[in-house]
Amino acid sequence: xxxxxxxxxxxxxxxxxxxxxxxxxxxxxxxxxxxxxxxxxxxxxxxxxxxxxxxxxxxxxxxxxxxxxxxxxxxxxxxxxxxxxxxxxxxxxxxxxxxxxxxxxxxxxxxxxxxxxxxxxxxxxxxxxxxxxxxxxxxxxxxxxxxxxxxxxxxxxxxxxxxxxxxxxxxxxxxxxxxxxxxxxxxxxxxxxxxxxxxxxxxxxxxxxxxxxxxxxxxxxxxxxxxxxxxxxxxxxxxxxxxxxxxxxxxxxxxxxxxxxxxxxxxxxxxxxxxxxxxxxxxxxxxxxxxxxxxxxxxxxxxxxxxxxxxxxxxxxxxxxxxxxxxxxxxxx
Numbered sequence: 634x635x636x637x638x639x640x641x642x643x644x645x646x647x648x649x650x651x652x653x654x655x656x657x658x659x660x661x662x663x664x665x666x667x668x669x670x671x672x673x674x675x676x677x678x679x680x681x682x683x684x685x686x687x688x689x690x691x692x693x694x695x696x697x698x699x700x701x702x703x704x705x706x707x708x709x710x711x712x713x714x715x716x717x718x719x720x721x722x723x724x725x726x727x728x729x730x731x732x733x734x735x736x737x738x739x740x741x742x743x744x745x746x747x748x749x750x751x752x753x754x755x756x757x758x759x760x761x762x763x764x765x766x767x768x769x770x771x772x773x774x775x776x777x778x779x780x781x782x783x784x785x786x787x788x789x790x791x792x793x794x795x796x797x798x799x800x801x802x803x804x805x806x807x808x809x810x811x812x813x814x815x816x817x818x819x820x821x822x823x824x825x826x827x828x829x830x831x832x833x834x835x836x837x838x839x840x841x842x843x844x845x846x847x848x849x850x851x852x853x854x855x856x857x858x859x860x861x862x863x864x865x866x867x868x869x870x871x872x873x874x875x876x877x878x879x880x881x882x883x884x885x886x887x888x889x890x891x892x893x894x895x896x897x898x899x900x901x902x903x904x905x906x907x908x909x910x911x912x913x914x915x916x917x918x919x920x921x922x923x924x925x926x927x928x929x930x931x932x933x934x935x936x937x938x939x940x941x942x943x944x945x946x947x948x949x950x951x952x953x954x955x956x957x958x959x960x961x962x963x964x965x966x
Contacts, residue, residue, distance in 0.1 A: 717882040718863040723890050723905055727834060732887070732907040734831040736785050736813060739824060743815065744778040753777075753817060777815075787811040799895050799902065800835060802877050807920040819845070825906075827917050832910035836903040837895070846901050850894045853901040854881050857892055865892070884908065 730739070743749040754774045761767045786793060788810045795801060795812075800823060804810045811826045825833035838846045838853070846853035858864050865881035868874075879894040889911055893902030910917065 715866075717866040717884045717889070720861045720863050720883050720885050723861075723883070723885045723888040726890060726903065726905040727888070730831065730834065732830070732832055732910070735829050736811065736824075736826055736831075739813065739831060740782050740785070743781055750774060750778050750781065750815075750817075781813065781815045784813045784815065785811060786813075799837070799893075799898050799900070802875060803833065803835060803904075805918050805920070805922060808918045810918075827910060830910075833904065833906040837898075837900045838903055840896065840899050840901055846903075850879070850892075850896050850901055853903075854892055857881070857883070857890075861890075 730742075734742075741748070745751070751774065754770060758767055758770050761770055786795075788804050788806045788808070790807055795804070803823075803825060804812065809828050811829070813824045813826075815822055819839065821837040823835040823837075824831055825835065838844070840846060840848055840850065840853070842848045846856060854865065861883055863883060865883050868876055868880045868882070870876055870878050880891050882889065882891045884890065887908055889906050889908055891902070891904040891906075893904060895902050
């Protein structure tokens, strides 16, 4: 091999080596026994995702306030700070009635021609045969109208039959309260008044298979959650708060809705009431119910204080030592 060939071969080797270093990896490969460092973005993302999942899990379960299925959206819109959840509107539960209506105005709305009761019989009369069948239905309609007008009762100072029913905690005595009721459309409805102003409507809806509220209290709550698109606040029975049965509630800008568990009566109580009256209820009910265990005021007056002497108690006889002593002679001047 001549000198030129040797020089050319060396030049080619140097060029090849330079090309290899230029195109090869710029950092040495990691050792197989050293794990890759965690990507801080990936780690943060994973941690955030896990935290979010944990938070979501804790918010949707184990709160102690969940009863029934969540609303269709899957969001449990429970109230904050112990408040019932705010919903768009509860107007459907008042059937167009206005808070503050007097019992005379309500009676007129139900009993006048083309009023509520009249319209209840329109379809029946349209299907009835002309003659005795129509006449009987018309007579029945008039009886229902008269019965509704007579249903008005004031809670003065005489006990009523309602004191032994499931609505006994919905009114008080001696506070200008009253009610009316009617049975129609498969349920019994009570109208409550304070100072002759309508402030509460209470429906007793039967819990039956295929009924509008289902066959159990839980069915009723699920239906209301779905209808209102919010999961109601759950409250257990608490006498100190005036809650005598499990209750789930919601509210809107003007009204408050309660679903009361009256499974023992085979009904659910659907109660809608005026927020304004509800917030002022303590002032509107100055006369409190008597406590059967309270001590009679006259007894309290007699036993008050520390100087309690029985005038009929026998006088204590003087002791023998005292009786045997002679009075001391007067001192001489």
